[in-house]
Amino acid sequence: YDIVITNATGSTGLSNYAISYSNAVLVVTRADPVITWPTASPIDFGQALSNSVLSGGTASVAGVFVFVDPSFTPNVGTAPQDVRFTPVDTFRYNILTNGVDVTVSGIAPTVVTAQADAITTNSALLGGEVLSDGGVSVTNRGVVYGVSSNVTIADNDAGGSGGGVY
Numbered sequence: 001y002d003i004v005i006t007n008a009t010g011s012t013g014l015s016n017y018a019i020s021y022s023n024a025v026l027v028v029t030r031a032d033p034v035i036t037w038p039t040a041s042p043i044d045f046g047q048a049l050s051n052s053v054l055s056g057g058t059a060s061v062a063g064v065f066v067f068v069d070p071s072f073t074p075n076v077g078t079a080p081q082d083v084r085f086t087p088v089d090t091f092r093y094n095i096l097t098n099g100v101d102v103t104v105s106g107i108a109p110t111v112v113t114a115q116a117d118a119i120t121t122n123s124a125l126l127g128g129e130v131l132s133d134g135g136v137s138v139t140n141r142g143v144v145y146g147v148s149s150n151v152t153i154a155d156n157d158a159g160g161s162g163g164g165v166y
Contacts, residue, residue: 035058036059042104044107045104049070054067054083067084068083068084110134142166
């Protein structure tokens with residue numbers, strides 16, 4: 001762009017000043033849009049960020065909000081995930097990135113129970129395996145047994161914690 005500067009005259013209040021001009025470099029940079037960052041809908045453990053919906057974000061210029069890495073699968077809890085605002089006019093406005101909180105809920109663990117074996121009048125071989133913790137700690141695993149209904153884990157030692165075979 002060519003910029004032409006002319007003498008300041010008239011009622012501008014500059015008539016008492018001597019104005020001189022010289023060659024210079026004028027640098028014009030992109031502006032940052034004014035942004036209110038969106039909120040993200042919650043997702044379940046194992047889901048990618050692409051399953052979360054960004055809503056409520058606004059910007060002073062037209063553009064779109066997207067997750068920087070939509071294929072990322074975050075851990076259980078609430079943590080900021082990078083969201084990018086890309087203006088339609090990237091010639092005049094900067095692309096901006098900011099953290100937006102995403103809440104990830106734990107899901108039920110995946111458990112496979114083994115077929116009862118060696119069943120006798122007084123005993124049986126029982127077991128299983130915790131294949132997935134669902135994103136939260138498995139605090140107790142094993143087989144709870146008893147001779148009455150409504151048996152609870154408090155009635156006997158279930159045999160361990162975490163994932164794996166029991």
